[in-house]
Amino acid sequence: xxxxxxxxxxxxxxxxxxxxxxxxxxxxxxxxxxxxxxxxxxxxxxxxxxxxxxxxxxxxxxxxxxxxxxxxxxxxxxxxxxxxxxxxxxxxxxxxxxxxxxxxxxx
Amino acid sequence: xxxxxxxxxxxxxxxxxxxxxxxxxxxxxxxxxxxxxxxxxxxxxxxxxxxxxxxxxxxxxxxxxxxxxxxxxxxxxxxxxxxxxxxxxxxxxxxxxxxxxxxxxxxxxxxxxxxxxxxxxxxxxxxxxxxxxxxxxxxxxxxxxxxxxxxxxxxxxxxxxxxxxxxxxxxxxxxxxxxxxxxxxxxxxxxxxxxxxxxxxxxxxxxxxxxxxxxxxxxxxxxxxxxxxxxxxxxxxxxxxxxxxxxxxxxxxxxxx
Amino acid sequence: xxxxxxxxxxxxxxxxxxxxxxxxxxxxxxxxxxxxxxxxxxxxxxxxxxxxxxxxxxxxxxxxxxxxxxxxxxxxxxxxxxxxxxxxxxxxxxxxxxxxxxxxxxxxxxxxxxxxxxxxxxxxxxxxxxxxxxxxxxxxxxxxxxxxxxxxxxxxxxxxxxxxxxxxxxxxxxxxxxxxxxxxxxxxxxxxxxxxxxxxxxxxxxxxxxxxxxxxxxxxxxxxxxxxxxxxxxxxxxxxxxxxxxxxxxxxxxxxxxxxxxxxxxxxxxxxxxxxxxxxxxxxxxxxxxx
Ligand SMILES: [Fe+2]
Ligand SMILES: [Fe+2]
Ligand SMILES: [Fe+2]
Ligand SMILES: [Fe+2]
Ligand SMILES: [Zn+2]
Numbered sequence: 001x002x003x004x005x006x007x008x009x010x011x012x013x014x015x016x017x018x019x020x021x022x023x024x025x026x027x028x029x030x031x032x033x034x035x036x037x038x039x040x041x042x043x044x045x046x047x048x049x050x051x052x053x054x055x056x057x058x059x060x061x062x063x064x065x066x067x068x069x070x071x072x073x074x075x076x077x078x079x080x081x082x083x084x085x086x087x088x089x090x091x092x093x094x095x096x097x098x099x100x101x102x103x104x105x106x107x
Numbered sequence: 108x109x110x111x112x113x114x115x116x117x118x119x120x121x122x123x124x125x126x127x128x129x130x131x132x133x134x135x136x137x138x139x140x141x142x143x144x145x146x147x148x149x150x151x152x153x154x155x156x157x158x159x160x161x162x163x164x165x166x167x168x169x170x171x172x173x174x175x176x177x178x179x180x181x182x183x184x185x186x187x188x189x190x191x192x193x194x195x196x197x198x199x200x201x202x203x204x205x206x207x208x209x210x211x212x213x214x215x216x217x218x219x220x221x222x223x224x225x226x227x228x229x230x231x232x233x234x235x236x237x238x239x240x241x242x243x244x245x246x247x248x249x250x251x252x253x254x255x256x257x258x259x260x261x262x263x264x265x266x267x268x269x270x271x272x273x274x275x276x277x278x279x280x281x282x283x284x285x286x287x288x289x290x291x292x293x294x295x296x297x298x299x300x301x302x303x304x305x306x307x308x309x310x311x312x313x314x315x316x317x318x319x320x321x322x323x324x325x326x327x328x329x330x331x332x333x334x335x336x337x338x339x340x341x342x343x344x345x346x347x348x349x350x351x352x353x354x355x356x357x358x359x360x361x362x363x364x
Numbered sequence: 365x366x367x368x369x370x371x372x373x374x375x376x377x378x379x380x381x382x383x384x385x386x387x388x389x390x391x392x393x394x395x396x397x398x399x400x401x402x403x404x405x406x407x408x409x410x411x412x413x414x415x416x417x418x419x420x421x422x423x424x425x426x427x428x429x430x431x432x433x434x435x436x437x438x439x440x441x442x443x444x445x446x447x448x449x450x451x452x453x454x455x456x457x458x459x460x461x462x463x464x465x466x467x468x469x470x471x472x473x474x475x476x477x478x479x480x481x482x483x484x485x486x487x488x489x490x491x492x493x494x495x496x497x498x499x500x501x502x503x504x505x506x507x508x509x510x511x512x513x514x515x516x517x518x519x520x521x522x523x524x525x526x527x528x529x530x531x532x533x534x535x536x537x538x539x540x541x542x543x544x545x546x547x548x549x550x551x552x553x554x555x556x557x558x559x560x561x562x563x564x565x566x567x568x569x570x571x572x573x574x575x576x577x578x579x580x581x582x583x584x585x586x587x588x589x590x591x592x593x594x595x596x597x598x599x600x601x602x603x604x605x606x607x608x609x610x611x612x613x614x615x616x617x618x619x620x621x622x623x624x625x626x627x628x629x630x631x632x633x634x635x636x637x638x639x640x641x642x643x644x645x646x647x648x649x650x651x652x653x654x655x
Contacts, residue, residue, distance in 0.1 A: 037138030037139045038135055038138060038139060038291045038294065039131075039134075039135050039138070040130075040131060040134030040135055040138075041134060041138070042112060043112075043114050044138070046113070046114055046115075065354070065358065066297070066298050066301055066302075066355070066358075067294045067297065067298055069294075071115075073113070073115055074113055081115075082115060083115045084114050084115055084117065084122050085298070086114055086125075086126055086131075087291075087294050087295065087298070088294050088295065088297060088298025088299075088301075088302075089123070089126045089127070089295065089298040089299050089302055090298055090301070090302055091119055091122065091302070105301070105302070105305065105358055107302055107304075107305025107306045107308070107309055128459060129452070129455055129456040129459045130390070130391060130459070133382050133386065136382065137382060137383070137387075140378060140383075141383060144375065145375055176441070176444075179435065179444060179448060180435060180436045180444075183432040183433070183435035183436060183447075183448065183451060184432070184433070184435075184436055186428060186429065186432035186433075186451065187429050187432065187433055192425070192458065192462070195428060195455065195458075196455040196456075196458060196459055198432075198455075199428065199432065199451045199452045199454070199455030199456075200452060200455070202432065202435065202448045202451045202452060203374065203377075203448045203449055203451065203452040205448065206374050206444065206445045206448030206449065207374045207378075207448075209441065209445065210373060210374045210375065210445055213441075214375075225440075225441055244436075
């Protein structure tokens with residue numbers, strides 16, 4: 001994981017730091033500001049607004065079913081990962097349904 | 108490396124302590140309320156309204172005020188019987204959010220030419236919503252944490268969340284800005300309610316049928332209010348004010364219908 | 365009334381508090397500030413600070429319960445709105461003083477135990493007198509009890525602690541100065557709002573004065589317990605202090621040289637003096653504790 005970090009191509013959507021290698025190592029992502037302003041500054045880049053139709057999720061992103069904000073991680077997300085949605089205070093687990101990664105709330 | 112903390116790496120205990128704190132609230136609202144006055148940029152232009160349009164908007168805002176007043180009274184009453192000090196601190200942030208919502212809606216009414224908003228609110232109040240409020244405050248008086256959370260943070264706030272969001276999309280610029288800020292606050296309240304109730308239900312599954320009964324009684328009152336509002340604003344058709352609420356109940360494991 | 369109350373709106377609270385003196389603070393102090401080393405290294409000093417901070421947490425918890433309970437009793441919406449901001453201020457006070465206990469080395473799992481161990485029973489009684497009025501739905505008595513008696517006490521205690529800590533422990537002094545700014549609003553609301561309500565309900569006066577009398581008795585008992593308990597530590601702190609630090613003046617008394625008895629006297633006299641003038645302004649007579 002000591003590859004140099006790649007630059008952002010545009011605000012809110014990042015290049016992965018390293019391509020997925022065959023041994024299943026996860027891609028890393030450098031997160032940039034997204035314009036999301038509903039959590040303290042230090043956490044803002046971990047969330048972004050869901051744009052609705054036409055928007056798509058990157059490998060490090062998952063949608064919060066409770067408040068419909070996109071949750072982001074600095075690494076690729078996989079089934080079984082735990083993520084938190086700070087805007088609505090939910091704890092979520094990443095699951096797969098019909099081939100798509102989804103977050104399910106765990107109380 | 109930068110000193111950012113990846114929130115997803117926190118333990119659940121640390122996560123809850125963080126998001127329920129005043130400090131979190133302070134830095135969160137700073138992001139979207141900084142530079143605003145009564146919930147919007149003071150330089151936003153006022154739109155001109157046609158006669159009936161203005162009437163509907165005023166009635167709608169008056170009823171939003173009833174909902175906010177209910178939440179203000181209920182959330183403050185709940186502090187005394189919050190299950191832990193962190194929940195009490197979170198509720199205190201909700202209290203001020205609800206007070207702010209009431210204040211910004213009242214201020215908007217004044218901008219629209221309503222000279223005595225408090226009287227106007229009472230006159231235009233929707234009866235189902237008043238009844239809903241009374242029932243909510245009864246649960247608070249009985250110090251019934253689960254019922255209060257269900258009625259306020261799940262039923263009322265989930266429906267408000269949908270209604271405000273839909274309304275913001277078609278409203279005049281000032282009303283839209285005010286509503287957008289309110290929705291950002293409601294996200295916290297709604298999420299707190301669902302998650303806390305979800306945790307409580309894990310440990311006390313027997314409360315489920317009682318809560319389900321309460322939900323059946325009260326969601327019709329809230330639903331009729333918000334559907335009426337959506338209709339008067341011409342939002343009907345595109346907006347289902349109950350969808351968000353039903354999805355929440357689904358996640359909490361309550362049966363449909 | 366509504367014009368005067370606009371100064372107590374949430375909008376003006378937002379501008380003065382979160383966007384004003386709390387801007388860029390962390391738990392009420394400047395980011396990165398630490399408790400004084402000299403205190404942390406001395407077991408007696410540390411225990412004394414923990415004991416004091418425990419009383420602050422308990423007092424603020426009472427204020428949080430009281431101010432939130434008053435919202436539903438308020439006769440008008442602007443008062444409700446002000447009390448909403450006060451509720452959040454009190455929650456913040458609970459949080460920052462609890463955080464201070466953690467900074468002083470109390471473990472999160474030991475919080476309840478620490479509060480139970482060091483909490484002064486007279487302070488608990490003081491709070492009970494107030495909360496009983498609120499439980500009975502008495503708004504006017506509740507506001508006098510909270511915003512004049514409890515806050516009047518807190519205000520003076522914080523100011524005295526601020527004077528002691530300004531040089532010796534800037535981190536804690538900064539935490540206190542934010543709470544003093546908050547309490548100023550609370551005290552102001554109490555006086556301004558209640559004056560007119562009491563004029564309309566003069567028959568309530570005797571009962572409210574009796575509440576003030578009971579609360580004052582419990583408060584003085586807390587002061588007396590606290591200063592008696594800390595007598596030796598106060599001497600120890602003073603002898604080990606930097607001789608060039610200069611005086612820490614509070615109400616004409618140098619807290620760096622006064623003994624615990626003098627400190628108790630200056631605090632009690634200040635608080636009671638404040639009670640007298642504030643109560644008089646709203647048309648109430650101060651009653652000293654029954655002998
Ligand atoms: Fe609200
Ligand atoms: Fe809310
Ligand atoms: Fe306080
Ligand atoms: Fe206060
Ligand atoms: Zn969420």
